[in-house]
Amino acid sequence: MNTTLYHLHRLLTDQVGVRRIMLLFATVLAVFQSVHAQVTNPVKGTVSSQSDGKSLPGVTVIVKGTTNGTVTDAEGNYVLSVPGAGSTLVFSYIGFINQEVPVGGKSTINVSLLTDTKSLEEVVVVGYGTQRKSDVTSAIAKVGGEDLQVRPVARVDQALQGQLAGVQVQQPSGRPGKAAEIKVRGIGSISAGANPLYVVDGFPIDATTFANMNLSDIESIEVLKDAASASIYGSRGSNGVVIITTKQGKAGDLKLDVKAYAGIQNVERLIPMMNTTEWLSMLVDGRDRAWVKTGGDPNAPMATRPRNYQYDPVWKTNPANVPYYNHQKWPYRTAPMQDFQITASGGSAKAKYLVSADYFKQDGIVKNTDYTRYSFRTNVSVDVNDYLNVGLNLTPSYSVSNDRDTEGKGGVLHTILYANPFLPIRTGIWGESPEYTDYSVSWDGGANVVSRVENLIDKETRGQMLANVFATVKLAKGLSFKTSFGANYISTKRDRFENQIISRTRAPIGESWNTVSLNWLNENILNYATTINTKHSITALAGFTSQRQNDQSGYLRGENFANDLVPTLNAAGKITQGNTNESEWSLLSYLGRVNYAFDNKYLISASLRRDGSSRFGADNKWGWFPAASIGWRISEEAFMKSVPVLSDLKLRASRGTTGNNNIPNYGAVGLLGQSAYLFGTDEAVTVGMYPNSISNRNLSWETTTSTDIGLDVGVWQNRIYASIDYYNNQTKDLLLNVPVPTVTGFSSELRNLGRVENKGWEFEVATKNLVGKFQWNTNLNLSFNKNRVLQLGPGNAPIIGGDWWGQVNITQVGQPIGAYYMLVQEGIWNTKEEIAASPSWAGSQPGDVRIKDVNGDGKINIDDRTIVGQNQPKYYFGITNRFSYAGFDLSVLIYGLGGNKIFNDIGREFNGPSDSQKNHYQNWVNRWQSPEKPGDGTTPAASELVTGASSQYTTRHLYDGGFWRIKNVSLGYNVPKTVSRKIKAGRIRLYATGENLLTVDKYDVGYNPEVNTRSGNPLAPGGDYGSYPLARTFILGLNVTF
Amino acid sequence: MKKYSILLVAAALSLSQTACKEDFIDLNPISSANLNSFYKSQKDFETAIVGVYNVFQGVHSTMWTEYNEFRADTYTHIMYSYAEISNNTFQSNTTSTMWNTMYQMITYSNLILERIDAVSMDEAVRNRIKGEAQFFRAYGYFALVRIFGDVPLVLKEVSTSEALLIGRSPIKEVYGQITKDLTAAIGALPATLTAAQNGRISKQAAEVELARAYITMSGVPLKENHWADAKPLLESVIKSGQYAFAPTYAEIFSLENERGKEVILGAKFKIGGIGESTQYQRQFNPAYGGNPVFEKGVYESYETGDLRRDFNIAKEFTTLEGTRIEALNNTKFDYGYDRASTESGMDFPVQRYTDVLLLHAEVLSEVDGKVNTESLALLNQVRKRAGLKDLTPAQVPDLASFRVAMQKERRSELMFECVRWFDLVRTGTAVEALKAIGLNANENWLLFPLPQTEIDKMQGVLKQNPGY
DSSP, X not given: OHHHHHHHHHHHHOHHHHHHHHHHHHHHTGGGOOOOOOOOEEEEEEEEETTTOOBOTTOEEEETTSSOEEEOOTTSEEEEEESOTTOEEEXXXXXXXXXXXXXXXXXBOOEEEOBOHHHHSOEEEETTEEEEGGGOOSOEEEEEHHHHTTOOOSOHHHHTTTTSTTXXXXXXXXXXXXXXXXXXXXXXXXXXXXXXXXXXXXXXXXXXXXXXXOGGGEEEEEEEOSHHHHXXXXXGOTTOEEEEEEOOOOSEEEEEEXXXXXXXXXXXXXXXXXXXXXXXXXXXXXXXXXXXXXXXXXXXXXXXXXXXXXXXXXXXXXXXGSOOOOGGGTTBOOEEEEEEEEEEEEEOSSEEEEEEEEEEEEEOSBTTOEEEEEEEEEEEEEEOSSSEEEEEEEEEEEEEEEOOSOSSTTOHHHHGGGSXXXXXXXXXXXXXXXXXXXXXXXXXXXXXXXXXHXXXXXXXXXXXXXXXXXXXXXXXXXXXXXXXXXXXXXXXXXXXXXXXXXXXXXXXXXXXEEEEEEEEEEEEEEEEEEEETTTEEEEEEEEEEEEEEEEEEEEEEEEOOSSSSOOSGGGOSEEEEEEEEEEEEEEEEEEEEEEEEETTTEEEEEEEEEEEETTSOGGGOEEEEEEEEEEEEGGGSGGGTTOTTEEEEEEEEEEEEEEEOOSOTTTXXXXXXXXXXXXTTTTEEEEEEEEOSOOOTTOOOEEEEEEEEEEEEEETTTTEEEEEEEEEEEEEEEEEEEEOOGGGTOSEEEEEEEEEEEEEEEEEEEEEEEOSSSEEEEEEEEXXXXXXXXXXXXXXXXXXXXXXTEEEEEEOTTSOTTEEEEBOEEEEOOOHHHHHHSOOBTTOOTTSEEEOOTTOSSOBSGXXXXXXXXXXXXXXXXXXXXXXXXTEEEEEEEEEEESOEEEOTTHHHHSSSSOTTOOXXXXXXXXXXXXXXXXXXXXXXXXXSOXXXXXXXXXXXXXXXXXXXXXXXXXXXXXXXXXXGGGTOSEEEEEEEEEEEEEEESOTTSSOTTOOTTTTOTTSOSBOSOOXXXXXXXXXXXXXXX | OHHHHHHHHHHHHHHHHXXXXXXHTOOOOSSSOBGGGSSOSHHHHHHHHHHHHHHHHHIIIIIHHHHHTTTTTSEEOSSHHHHHHHHTOXXXXXXXXXXXXXXXXXXXXHHHHHHGGXXXXXXXXXXXXXXHHHHHHHHHHHHXXXXXXXXXXXXXXXXXXXXXXOOOBOHHHHHHHHHHHHHHHHHHSOSSOOGGGTTSOOHHHHHHHHHHHHHHHHSTTTOOOOHXXXXXXXXXXXXXXXXXXXXXXXXXXXXTTTTSTTEEEEEOOOOXXXXXXXXXXXXXXXXXXXXXXXXXXXXXXXXXXXXXXXXXXXXXXXXXXXOEEOSOEEOTTOOSEETTTTEEOOOEEEEEHHHHHHHHHHHHHHXXXXXXXXXXXXXXXXXXXXXXXXXXXXXXXXXXXHHHHHHHXXXXXXXXXXXXXXXXXXXXXXXXXXXXXXXXXXXXXXXXXXXXXXXXXXXXXXXXXXXX
């Protein structure tokens, strides 16, 4: 790894290095090289565009039939030695038609190239190839790299938010380097994950490798959404496929892009908690109420009460005299973030290269948290001769992140919220007050959270190398063969050390995790393209691929550290736990696809993949994944020519099958457990083994059959371009651990059983509102999805989800996966008479919450829980507006969603009637106090003795999750060329960017409406047990191109 | 053409790496032992059969007592499944533990029996392991048929979908398989065990189990006359000369003698923090934290002067905290308990020589249809060791009075040894015995309820026993 970094460093600092790489390739493949032509006389000239007469830099000029060639310089000039007068020069440039000119003894040959209207058309990357956008008959969403690069974010996944219809990007956490969650067209799996497949330049990789890429390296991202586009990825396609294409060098002079930005971040918002006076009022109220509830005399001396019902009389008489500290602010800071990168690209007629290096550092808005990444890329491709092209993509990266137990239950950001507001954060070394020893500050299992933020070591490093070499051979006209071999190596390590200050009464504890993963892939693809009689256009591919991954992990835990001096495990007095694990998977695939177009009007495409996987059961090793799609370009029909306003009109329909093979590596194989028995008169222990889990020889992928109908409409020369898609994804064979008859010897089995469906609509509209000097473009995407479970395990038994303290999610037939399942609150009981007159939760008192008798049985109990909403949004949208005028440009991205709810799980700690010595949400100012002071009608009475259903999770803890957010505003200024030339730069751009500028939502008791504490568990989504808030970021940046 | 040579090289490369394509995608777990790589060698089968012994061991920690002495007129309890079993107040899945454990024992045995013949190994070892697996399969079904009645008869590895179709086989069919397996086991198992093999299933253990099966088949509910079938089996055990009638009752129940000549088959336990100890005392001995309650009449069931009464039961005990409590306490099985580790290494006697003698006595008379003199002699041999006077022929003039005397003797001799409930059932005296201790029992109580979860899982194929 280090050696590689060193070499890359050399490459970046030494232009010769790039040539060295190309030389290396040329040497390796010299065996295939033809004999070099004899050099005789030079020919020079200028190449220009016929349409506007402007000179064309970077045009490839080759002596036909040789490997001898050059490219035009910035002014379009070239000089080339040709072997003789009989030679022919070939001029080629992307977007223009190739032109051949016989030399015929001339020494100057000027050429003007014709625009190729066909190739100028937008190209879409599809699985194992590319397609003209007009030929696409399936549902593919595309975003260009330049649209993502305005975003100052750590990860590519974050930049995708709001860009594409049907692609939901959720950012549940603002922790630097933390993953976003991507779902394509809803959730089609309960236990096999909803992550799409990520493919970088043809190499399927894991989500983190994708997210750790340098945004600036990305040329485009395409998302294959329907089966017709994704089924070429077979058993991995059903959650959608995200295809990332990186930038390649272009022939021409060296181009150097230098980009830098820096900025600051702040917490987007704080949660309204009570101040000291408000909190003391609640304490006094709740303790008095509890005392009276138990039959106590309110006028009796304080000392006669149970200890937890007592309070300091000054709290009641003069609370304003008690100090107030707003602890919530303590962990946050104004944090810097910066990015610096340099990209060198260019090439000759035969070799193209792109080398980039990126340094990104984001300090977290929570003290002592950060994320730093170094990423590099080398893309090289060489035309060895007129039929062979070889290339290499090399992407090393290294990242370090530091956390301080910020998130989740017991995390810093959760516990700091309930910190006692009248005690300073540092009272006593552990945070407890000498005066109020009963009312500790922010305790988390013995340690003051402040000490965690200041002392904990929790560092995660990730080193990675993705490398792919490939060769393409042109076998005959239209027929080519591409073979590639690649590997992705990832090594992660996490070290954690709780020193004496944190662990307090225990000795320090050190832990270390590490993983090593190697994935290799070989692909062999045959491509064929031809046009018959100018009307029949056929492209076809057939391929064979094999992929294998090995994962190793290890864990060590050390205790009995003598002191805090050395945090690594060598200083541990005792290694108390340690284990290592290794597992593998492999995948063999055959794939094929045929596209046929008649007269550019009638399009048909069919693909087929056969996947065999080590994960599948022995009787189900191979699966077929077919798909077909058709398209009708109505606008090409003669009768449509009379409607000139319609520049494009295409109807598409597709149907196909994809799979989700994300089942456990060895889920089909029965495992053995170890046991023992005693033999012999000495009762010697003899080890035995027994089958611990059942083998399921039929275990297979989850299968999704998807149907997509789409319409693409372009109006007024595509000034308005819209796509509408309707889809219906039916997923069956869901992986479930279901009870099985014990006569098998086992009580449960991993089986393919359940069914779920996702149906929805997607709209994408791109408009050029104003053209000319002042330009205004709008891109809008809007998606609707409806998720419904159709079948579960035996008897369709519903699956309850959540943690033991709050089982508030249910997955049941007819409802979305992980729907909220709770008691419905109908206000607050006012009087004893009210309670007596109607059914109530056992023991209810005035001031307790009133629960709806949902099942109408005249009793109020846990059976009255019902489905009260879902966390999956019913719709989500993104709007980007871009304006430009005289060198200035402005873009505004707004993202939003709705129809979902958030479960404020954390409310069990500071949204309940008992103060529990914890500060509470500010809505407790408006609690019920008496029939005359009923408060907000939702918040019950404070009472240290909890009665009735007041501590139950009712709809009081459920919040509307809809929001919209001004995600990004970027204002740029392109320095005029007259100025930039003075410093010998091609292009200079200055810009300012703001991220998360405004959020409009109703979730006032949380930091972030996108929160999802139990990320990765679709059975219990949308819970909030304390999350790392998103940052509001302000950035200034500079891009210079030389 | 060179370009085709490139194609050829690439094709050859990709083919060579995946030439055996089925092998390429046939991966087995690296970090966990698994079924695909197991059952391949003699060593694997030797390890696999230990896994079955482990189940057998688990049954005899506390479960066997729970399903026997608590169901019978020995123990009751105020809590847990003990109370449910004793009072017939079952929750829906209480019997899952027994059902699941026995089907595990059967499944593990099936896997061995199905696969062992395909592996080359020492024939003596193969025979022994097969015999052991046959014994344990029969042992499992014998337990199931006595506890649940008709049960699904599974004799090979079954998939989930196959299992869903397997209903309950009639008792007679289940017994047919039990006798078949045990007969085969007798032919396959060694007649003598080396010191290192102590604790393994011997030919004699299989003979005793088969005799027990025949005797049970001769009583309720099957009532087929198999007494004559049991006779040669018991005689073979006696004639083997490997076992001996201990001179005193007390010496049998000690750590020193738990592997002695009285014991034909014991479930072995050992202390030492290695997960091999029994929970018996922690559950059933009040002095060590257990809290069963004696049914009325247990203490009184002993004749005056029976030495076994005071050996088996004490009228008071001292708790771990040192409090003396006046209540009945099982002192028969209180050895082997280590107070420091709260573990116990007491082996549980599953087959005892005295039981063989008593069964032999019962068989002889039942075969003859009248009180056999040798029967009476055997009975008196047991009584004499207990300090009791011989029964005279006049005291047991007919088969009916002999049967009563025999069951009384078995209760006294085999107290807490988990034969009582099955004796009560097969002799048709269970309901009457339970009524005598104040339980409103009926014939339905002779069988336990099937676990409701199994009935649910089998979607109508399994039917619950009557009365539940």
